[in-house]
Amino acid sequence: METKSIDDAKAVVQAKAEGIAGQIGGALTNPALNDAPCTGKRGESGGDEVYFIQGGYQIALPAAEHVATAAKLRDQWKAAGWTITDDRTVGSAAILAATTPDEFRVDLESTVPPSALALLVYSPCYGRPA
Amino acid sequence: MSVVTLRMLFDVDTAAIGRRADGWLRMANGIDDACEQLIRVSRDLEHVWPDGPAAEAAAARSHALRSEASNAYPPCRRIGDALRLHADTLRGLQGRLQGLAAEASGRGFSVDVTTGTVTAPARMFTEPQIVAQQISAYVNEFQAILAQAAESDASTANAISVNLPDATTGFGTLGLPPVTEATLRDQQGRTPKEVNGWWRTLTPEQQEQAIRDFPELVGWLDGVPSSDRDTANRLVLTTRMNALRGEADAHARRLADLLINDPRNQLEIQRETQAMNAAQSQLDKLAEVDKALSGLGAKGLLLGVDGSGDGRVVIAVGDPDTARHTGVWVPGLGTTMAGNTVDNVKRMVTVNNAADQLTLADGDISTVYWLGYDAPDLNNFSVAGEGRSEQGGPSYLNFMEGVRATHDSGPSHLVAMGHSYGSTVVAEAALTGRLPVDDIMVQGSPGMHTDSASHLMADPRHVWAGSAGNDPVSETSNVTKYTQFVPIVGPFIGNAYDDGHDISPHEPEFGANQYTVDTSGHTHYWEPNSESVKNQGRILAGQYSRASTVHGSPPPDVVP
Known part of the structure; x- marks a missing residue:
């Protein structure tokens, strides 16, 4: 497991989010970056030493562009080697999720009302530096 | 008071009345918040400045100001509530009126909303008695709707007039009687909606007093607004944790004293140890609540706490x-x-x-x-x-x-x-x-x-x-x-x-x-x-x- 300070890990998540915002052609708003302990498959906590970062954002985008934008991103992400884990259109709302080769997880979903896309970026687990 | 007509009911802007209701209710909430702040910052004045004529005058003025400001809240809210009810009532009646007029028109009648008359074209008078009955039924229904609108109008006007401040004394500087424990216990047997209605009749000064004097009762009372429950329960939490810290410390000191000066008194040592552990255990429970709240910051509200x-x-x-x-x-x-x-x-x-x-x-x-x-x-x-x-x-x-x-x-x-x-x-x-x-x-x-x-x-x-x-x-x-x-x-x-x-x-x-x-x-x-x-x-x-x-x-x- 990679060791990284929380600030460095947040910077990595922020950079990943900015990359996606760049693909969409919008700006990140309402950022919320938080760290949380990683848990194992049986729910065992990694304690304070093992953590991940969750970055939440919104990207303003007219509702009419959501589905097409998600389709464009899906193709770009696939081409980059990302694994698509959810890809749905519900009415005019778009839902897209993927995992990256470097073990980030990314969620994109239309907001309510649909004037933006909600973006969530989850980092892999990191160990705190000693 | 002017007579309510069909035209007026057709044309009335119920959204505008609703906006006025919102304005009064916003003002009531603003008064409530300001009063809470005023009470908090002036509550200790008499303790920090207790003696002398100037202190007495300041305390009296402070008390009067708190009461006057608090007394302004219930009337303001009652006017807002009355206008809200009036807007909702008129909206419903307007919908019924429009539906009825459309139905009458669809059946060939003409409805004159200015005069309130319903007429039928000559071609419908093949069976004049039936047409007359139908016209009469429509007119009766219109009149019933108008009567309800007039009743709502009158009761709203009355609510406004009786809740306006007196021209000379304003809302008065006399504080209303404090809320007693018995009154609060009576609320526990009522529905949350009734409790909420009662709580809203209290002045901010009364609410603040009830929270301060009976936080355990207010904190669990369903129907009391969340922000007030939060204030009461945080008071319970802080007071109880401080008391438990004091208890645990007192038992720890007594235990230390026994171990040094009377180490053979095993019965007393055991008793003090158990009492200290019991207080600490209670404290640990409440500390968990305190920790959870600290993690939430301003987003957290404590809506109930009981360590038993x-x-x-x-x-x-x-x-x-x-x-x-x-x-x-x-x-x-x-x-x-x-x-x-x-x-x-x-x-x-x-x-x-x-x-x-x-x-x-x-x-x-x-x-x-x-x-x-x-x-x-x-x-x-x-x-x-x-x-x-x-x-x-x-x-x-x-x-x-x-x-x-x-x-x-x-x-x-x-x-x-x-x-x-x-x-x-x-x-x-x-x-x-x-x-x-x-x-x-x-x-x-x-x-x-x-x-x-x-x-x-x-x-x-x-x-x-x-x-x-x-x-x-x-x-x-x-x-x-x-x-x-x-x-x-x-x-x-x-x-x-x-x-x-x-x-x-x-x-x-x-x-x-x-x-x-x-x-x-x-x-x-x-x-x-x-x-x-x-x-x-x-x-x-x-x-x-x-x-x-x-x-x-x-x-x-x-x-x-």
């Missing part, structure tokens, strides 16, 4: 009185204040974030951790029976009625949520037919004391159940599959479990929607970025169509 027994605690993430979407979650088996408060509040934060991410408005999601009942213990068979949920159901129902009663104006989407045995508490409340919620959403449920979702909600499409494939608790409906091979007692155990709570709600024959869960076991339904959490957030935000399901038929989405 295993402890009861209610913590909101986001204000349910102002949120557009509120979920109130009941935990299950083995939950205690000391052992689970921080982790369970984190679950509420996770679900809150999942829903909040989908919505644009700030503060429009509230998730409430409700441990208002004695959850079954891990060390006995209380989990297999209905006793704990039958005890918890009425308290939960009352709390939910309180959430409805205290919600500010505007639409509110309320979701009952429960995990494990907590789902049976939700079920007991829902089976009364009075649980005022829009959706029920459970995870890892052993059963909900019925075999059909339609017994929980009139529209079973609003019942949602999630179950991890390897959750041993929500699989209790099939537990006999596993226990039948246990010699002698196996079938008995299986039947006891199955009969205890009925079929698990995620089973297709129950008739609820089963939302997709991708987590493992009984306690991982809130793993961040899991489909389980995302679906809980979507349902809480009323975006049912986005929730991925195993089976079921989701209802139409809640309109933003």
